[in-house]
Amino acid sequence: MPVPRTPVTAIAVTLLALGLPTVVAPAAVAVTAGGTAPALAARAAAAPATVTVTGDGSAVGDPDIALVGAGVEATAKTTQAALNAQNKAAAALLKAVRAQGIADKDVRTESVSLSPVYDYQDGESTLKGYQAAQSFTIKVRALDTTGALLKAITDATGNAGRINSVVFDLDDRRPLQARARKAAHDDAHAKAAQYARLSGHHLGRLVSLSEGGTGYVLPMPPVSADAPAGGVGGPVPLAPGEIRATASVTAVYELD
Structure with a gap:
């Protein structure tokens, strides 16, 4: 066919x-x-048409702990003499810290060192002795006692003591960071809704959401590193300030 x-x-x-x-x-x-x-x-x-926006958010909170960096240094003619002097000063520091109600779990040794000390003159070096040092990080859970702790350390260690830093922080950062993320999400949604109105659309469903990054800003009071602790006449006045957490997101929405 x-x-x-x-x-x-x-x-x-x-x-x-x-x-x-x-x-x-x-x-x-x-x-x-x-x-x-x-x-x-x-x-x-x-x-459907889509709109892509970035959202930024932040949240602030009051610190609830202080991290004190403190230590001791001792210099002597021999290594054994330097170590003995350092050990004595470190024991005094720890005793003073415990007397301020700081638990042993909140005190951590950060470093222990022993090094020669030289005198340099006319291009030549001469061994003067040895320096032994030990540093600690101390977590203070009652902020209003931080200044008294610094004084206690200086009184106990004298010229061998060192106050290296004081940093105020949160014992748990997650709630503050969660607030910053919510602020970033809300900012992205508000921007997308505005663009929808400007283009004559209604904001539709969320297609995708990705985190661009997070940040955390700590207050740092003016305590200079490696400053000798001796000579502090009273509790050190400190200003805890505030902590700021930040977040950013990228969101894609449909436009109806």
């Missing part, structure tokens, strides 16, 4: 008979790799 010929097929046969090249009309291509051409066009038309 002969196969019926469409007009396009008949034209192609005629061209072949005449020895001429054939060209298939676009309308004759009914199926593509992704579906029919009308279906692809409809799908593209149905894809």
